[in-house]
Amino acid sequence: MTTAGQGLPSQGLHSQVLDTLGLAITAGDYPRGSVLRTDEIAQRFDVSRTVVREVVRVLESMHLVESRRRVGVTVRAIEEWNVYDPRVIRWRLAGSDRPRQLRSLTVLRSAVEPVAAGLAARNATPEQCAELTECALGMVATSRGQRLGEYLQHDIAFHRVILNASGNEMFARLGDVVAEILTGRTRHQVMFDDPDPAAVTLHVQVAEAVREGDAVRAEEVTREIAVGALAELDVLAPDPAR
């Protein structure tokens, strides 16, 4: 099981420069249209142009920047960024864009997870059903008594299993995103309170529905969970008029 999100290490000059630059760009330090020169970057980070070029190529593949002859490396508009790139997501969640990014991702999640749960009810293997039940039980067991850390782990595992069991690779790849959202929520929001008992119950019901192959109910109940997540978001970070 993939326990860690991809690519934290930052070992090697390449990764370091990439991380720093990517973070700076996604944070808005270089507004759209800003021009960077490879030589300047090389000097600033005290690395060779070789390294810088590779970094630029990767940033370019993420559509964060565009490199053109005689002009330099220009920062693209946010509308062009590959916002599904896990690294872009991580950068934005780590930077000043975090609230907006969190909202976008939660809305995406609220759209995807119910459908994924419905598919999971049809496609889940017995092993996945067992794992799901185990996760739900774990959530129940840790839902009281300031055990938020453990609860979070079960919660993440639960949603991962659902997404994987859907049998859709696009859904499955959102596991890390959901994990990130849930982690962020626990860390920033209700660090002290125990989780909402109603939410716990809903998760148990989803596990039941999937086990019984009741796709409609699985989808319906998951949609309720999603509604809760959205409501939570509105409390935490009120919609900035858009």
Added chain:
Amino acid sequence: MTTAGQGLPSQGLHSQVLDTLGLAITAGDYPRGSVLRTDEIAQRFDVSRTVVREVVRVLESMHLVESRRRVGVTVRAIEEWNVYDPRVIRWRLAGSDRPRQLRSLTVLRSAVEPVAAGLAARNATPEQCAELTECALGMVATSRGQRLGEYLQHDIAFHRVILNASGNEMFARLGDVVAEILTGRTRHQVMFDDPDPAAVTLHVQVAEAVREGDAVRAEEVTREIAVGALAELDVLAPDPAR
């Protein structure tokens, strides 16, 4: 308006090698675990190692491969690929993985678009409403008489407006995906028949609902469109047991 999907040009050595290698890998020519050496690649394409290294770095950022010292560049399992990367999507749609990819994307679309339509009903600007109506009218006008090409353009524009009007950047970025799906459908399936009149009506109704700010109805009707798309898929490419 972004009319073209990103990055078709393939100008420059870098892009050529990247495209060739990316296509080959996503097509499964190099099974998971295969090892490539940069020197070999350089020789095979008759380019310098510089170019190859930049290509490898980009492939690595897509999680298609992993580069390690003393061992080489190894192809990762498909479960690790960044399947939301537009270029990966294009490669897979162009290769032998097309049916599977098309199914995944259609399912994703069927989950996202209804929610996007609901949001669009709340957030769409008057201009977007007008554009939407225009698209729907265009679809009606070209729905009879073997004008599939024109119809397709209106159809694509319609869905793009919906996704953009949702106000969610993650949804908006799926515009190219939807365009690709619709294009592929027209090209491969019913090149001769006129589009289903029922589908046309549904689109008109969505435009109406959005214009009236009726989020529930917009979502509902869009969900019917999605159901149609999924059904269509089952006819064209029967579910391979998963």
Added chain:
DNA sequence: GAGACCTAAACGTCATACTTTTTATTGCGG
């Protein structure tokens, strides 16, 4: 003032040398 021409700036590509990490082999001792 408009158009053709020219220059220089920045990226793109190549070649080479050297460094670093990691794997596999070899060889020693138990």
Added chain:
DNA sequence: CCGCAATAAAAAGTATGACGTTTAGGTCTC
């Protein structure tokens, strides 16, 4: 025969310098 440690080699990582190619922007002419 087995295990551990020293060692050698393979491949990527990094640095440097040179040259090619494109193109923005200035210049010159008419």
